[in-house]
Ligand SMILES: Nc1ncnc2c1ncn2[C@@H]1O[C@H](COP(=O)(O)OP(=O)(O)OP(=O)(O)O)[C@@H](O)[C@H]1O
């Protein structure tokens with residue numbers, strides 16, 4: 001399998017007046033079609049890492065390469081078409097649901113496929129949704145799924161997913177998980193998916209990244225990670241009931 005993304009020695013500090021280290025020496029890669037679960041307690045920098053990967057935030061050190069070319073030598077627009085970020089808090093554009101799905105195609109100058117939109121809506125449990133409805137009127141869970149479909153339809157090579165089923169009930173979360181896994185297998189799309197749901201991680205992912213101790217502490221095939229975590233921190237994490245347990249270490253205003 002070919003490597004799409006290589007992360008080298010990535011470092012990030014946060015804070016305006018006083019800087020503190022969020023993470024350092026993050027090394028990893030994303031292969032074509034690989035499905036990665038990103039785990040770790042709240043405030044470890046999982047969202048920040050995804051935002052950096054999609055060039056919505058900047059690292060303080062290290063590099064990210066797309067098939068060998070540094071982000072510093074790449075056009076950000078092209079970069080984001082290959083790697084698309086779906087935020088923890090979905091942002092709806094003005095207008096209807098359909099406008100939301102179409103606008104990105106207009107911006108990226110790619111054709112809009114209404115059949116695909118219909119299939120994806122049905123796939124995530126939104127077959128009954130009126131696409132002429134104002135997007136701002138949607139529920140949190142509906143917004144999350146529309147934001148997801150909006151990104152999938154741009155056919156990026158890598159989907160960066162930030163807790164995209166957090167506002168959904170179990171049934172719909174499972175539907176989304178199945179849809180994403182199917183899409184990944186069918187189209188060879190890689191997923192880098194932050195989740196606090198360990199059952200979900202076990203079920204969709206081939207690889208697990210575990211963030212802790214201000215770095216990417218573990219990177220293992222998912223079955224191995226859950227059976228034999230290398231670190232005591234990961235062992236404790238796996239033993240704790242998910243997802244509420246993570247909130248014990250919550251840092252305020254995490255994204
Ligand atoms: N732009 C920023 N300015 C200041 N602090 C920030 C910024 N972005 C993130 N942080 C802080 O960095 C830390 C990590 O945030 P991040 O959202 O990446 O964590 P996370 O692992 O995704 O947590 P959660 O699981 O709760 O979503 C938090 O303490 C957050 O408040």
Ligand SMILES: [Mg+2]
Nearest residue numbers: 046047088255
């Ligand atoms: Mg987060």
